[in-house]
Amino acid sequence: MSTDKVETRQLIRWIFGQLKPYRRRVIIAILALIVGAVSWLLLGQGVKVVVDEGFLANNAGKLNQMVFAVLGIALVGSLAAYVRFYLMIWLGERVSSDIRKQVYFHLLKLSPGFFESTRTGEVISRFTADTTVLQTVVGMGLSMALRASITFVGSMLLMLITSPLLTLYVLIAVPLVLLPIKFLGARVRTYARNSQDRVADMGAYVDESLHEIQTVQAYTHEDIDRSLFAQRIEAVMQAASHRIKYRALMISLVMGISISAITIVAWLGATEVLNSGISAGELTAFMFYAVMAGGSVATISEVIGEIQKAAGASERLLELLNTKPLIEPPSSPAVLPTKLRGTLTLQNVNFTYPSAPQNPVIKNLNLEIKSGERIALVGPSGAGKSTLFQLLLRFYDITSGNIYIDDLDSQKLDPSALRKQFALVPQESVIFASNAIENIRYGRPDASIDDVKAAAKAARADKFIDELTDGYFTDLGERGVRLSGGQKQRIAIARAILADRPILLLDEATSALDATNEQLVKQALDKLMEGKTTLIIAHRLSTVVNADRIVVMDKGEIVAIGNHQELMQGNSVYRQFAELQLVN
Template sequence: MQSPKTSTVMKWLFGQLRPYKSKVVFAITALIIGAGAWLLLGQGIKAVVDEGFLANNASKLDQTMFLVMGIALVGSIAAYFRFYWMIWLGERVSADIRQKVYGHLLTLSPAFFAKTRTGEVISRFTADTTLLQSVVGMGLSMGLRSSITFIGALLLMLFSSPMLTLYVLIAVPIVLLPIRIFGAKVRLYSKNSQDKVADVGAYVDETLHEIHTVQAYAHEKIDKTLFRDRIESVMAAAHFRIKYRALLVACIMAISIIAITLVAWVGAQQVLSGELSAGELTAFMFYAVMAGGAVATISEVIGEVQKAAGASERLMELLNTQTSIESPPSPVALPNKISGQIALHNVSFHYPETDAVTVIQALNLQINSGERVALVGPSGAGKSTLFQLLLRFYDTTSGQITLENQDIKSLDVSALRDQFALVPQESVIFASSVTDNIAYGRTSATQLEIESAAKAARAHDFISELPEGYQTNLGERGVRLSGGQKQRIAIARAILADRPILLLDEATSALDAANEQHVKLALEELMKNKTTLIIAHRLATVINADRIVVMDKGEIVAIGTHQELVESNELYREFAQLQLVS
């Protein structure tokens, strides 16, 4: 895919300032006043030299010195407001972009995260937006100020000496040449460098999240080596960016200094011949130095802008990524209270990234309101995938899934998911309090309701023993809890959510025998009057299900009660003999 032009990228970036027009105007006004004040200093210096020193007029010298200080004071006050508002705008734009990117990321389907490393996304989300903050806050300010300074200095130089100004203008196209040549290179290598930094972020994220496995296998030395290789890759990518940016700055400085020196020499000749006063030459050179400094600053800003263009392009890629799961324009409304009737009609599915491998094939299944249906079968049979299809994390490749006789694709995605309470095999615990974790699916719940759900999940006792009880922060991914405790928190979350359909994916797999019995009782209470789908590898947990669906290689091979399947299905009979016969 062809990269957008720098102008397109920067138009998008600076377009983020649109909601803050009044503050932009205020900042630019302060910037113009400040730049004008510094330009007026040249006239003050001219007056000091011609009317003070050379005229030997002490009174005039005093007046002009006070004038110069007054101009400097105005410039300083204007600089305060310019600096404050431009930095604020940089922070605000960065914060807005982060909100937009995060909000968009939450809408993307699991298919996106299956092929994109989380650490890379985080790098774009943090490092790239920080870079944009710097460019909008400082780069834009410096660029505008330098542009105004350059134009103003050029006009005042023209007023002082048109001939010398003509010589200066001859150098301007020469200065723009390296900007044209090296600017595009800086952008290209900046994007490459940011990509390498994102790869480092992804690697750090992965290894630190799996630190137990890293240390258990004594993999630290290997990871250090692999990390060093990635850092060196970052340095290699940065080398070219730094090289071209340094060339850009050096060429502009060299051309500017040579031009100013030659013009100063010509001006000195004119002073000696009486064509120009010493004050006029001093003012002219003051403006020439200001113009040269402005050009050098603009070249620096262009380097930063090219770098920001690379970062902006990466963020635009994220924002332009389309989710594969969307609500229809006019979704069908579900009744306020649904019965929980689900049907699968000839459903087939393969994951987008593995087109050749069909995970589910031609499934037909009717699940009645309030029914408990267990899904059993070997690993890879498609049981967990079926849950993902019900929740519309993915869409079926062919066939149809209905809820209350409505195709789930015709429903609003959020409204659909509001009907399900999920207890996954690997319990998800967030780095927040116990209360927040249990109330995750129903944030309006009272503390009494939260504690009641915890008691039903047999979690209240161990929660009460935590240092701050229900306000204890559980740490990243629940590191302070055991596997069984995490699962009971997840079950309490599902109990509190109180949704008409339960999806239990090995909901008791991490519990010891005593706790499993307690949680089974809690789940029995929870499943009353609810449609429940249970994935289980241990048949003892699903023997009393209304129906057991046996799956193998993405197909339904048998449906029945435990006793019926023991008698009629060989695969199920093998499971039963291995697990239930002592």
């Protein structure tokens, strides 16, 4: 994946685009921000009156009056700050949630080819760490930047009214303050992106090692994994230290230049007071505004650092959002018949994986499968059997040739409509972290509980499900850790039975079962396969014997087709495979 570098203004435009649905809240937050900023600016005028007309004029009544006025202004500013903080933090959370939904919805469209080169842990990091950075920018950063900008402009105007000469001195210092922001901000952004990448790498490693925790512990690999994880943690720290160094340098330079400028201006202002150029109250108000302006610049520089960090995070999120699905539905897809016969025709099919274009996986494959026919696919590992399943489901587009379903070209069909014609039972059963009902219902989300139980009974899974703690409502754990291999397989078969689709793809659905359960499930599968076109990747002799035809594959090609007896006598590849690998 790659994308052009995202400029800061593009990031701001993108974020404001995310805020569009919440215009009303944004407007209220901005109004509260303006009221708050104006309140703090008015405090300077209050301080001026307190000094000139109250303190120096020895007027206790005026002093008391202005103190109450200042307290009133502070109260208004505080209430405005509450409204602003509440709304902006809410907007930060909302925008972060919306972006996560956008990214997740987009990922569901991407074909398996994308996930060949992108680790799950890295994607998860983009969901969490990167969106959290954007949440901070929207919830706090933009609010602070807008308030600081208004405060800076207001302070400069009031300073200009108070003393044009001193304001000129301040304006001379402003470019000096902006220099560190310009030159160091780009480095902050570069190192922020690098830091996010290292965090993603760490997340991917954690996901992988914990997913395979049994293998890790079985091979006593814990010490090595601790060492490798520690290396990744140090890589995160090293990348973060560069970002922190330049960001801290930028903020310290801005603060140093600002404080130095304010000190010099205060000295020049004091000279003006001594020369009767301005009053003490005017100088006090001017310095109040100068400090506010300096603080605003410091705030803006800090927020720019956050925005540079967010730009790095947004690049990674936009990479995901800009990744085009390899499988796009046609603009005017062909319509499948309501009742599909389930015939399949493969003509001169060739395929290479996008990640390895130099290695053909399927070569000039031709095969016709009749409605209701049972086809067993056999052959050594790497023969292309599983790849053929992926092509039928159109997880990848074939390099050349054609695949027809009921005489309709699969590439002219909407992929979703095509896949609804297949029920898949993989060799490694997929169980989701939910209860038994939802796992079986995955094949048909609108199915009733009675339908689910009927499917489980047909798959001979009802007995062990009833014995679980909460029966059908028992949570099966992440990836079905509470079930045996055979139990997982029967849940997957029940899912396919409930889906009731015209074409079945079975990756030897009985391979994980013991002899007793295998016989029970075979009875369920025989019933399931009635009237359905079935392709079975076979590893057992009993499977191939019961097939209508056996297709022998080797190195991506069909080398023979026939029944068991014919192939044992006439095909050396099949005979060798049967003797070595088919298990009775």
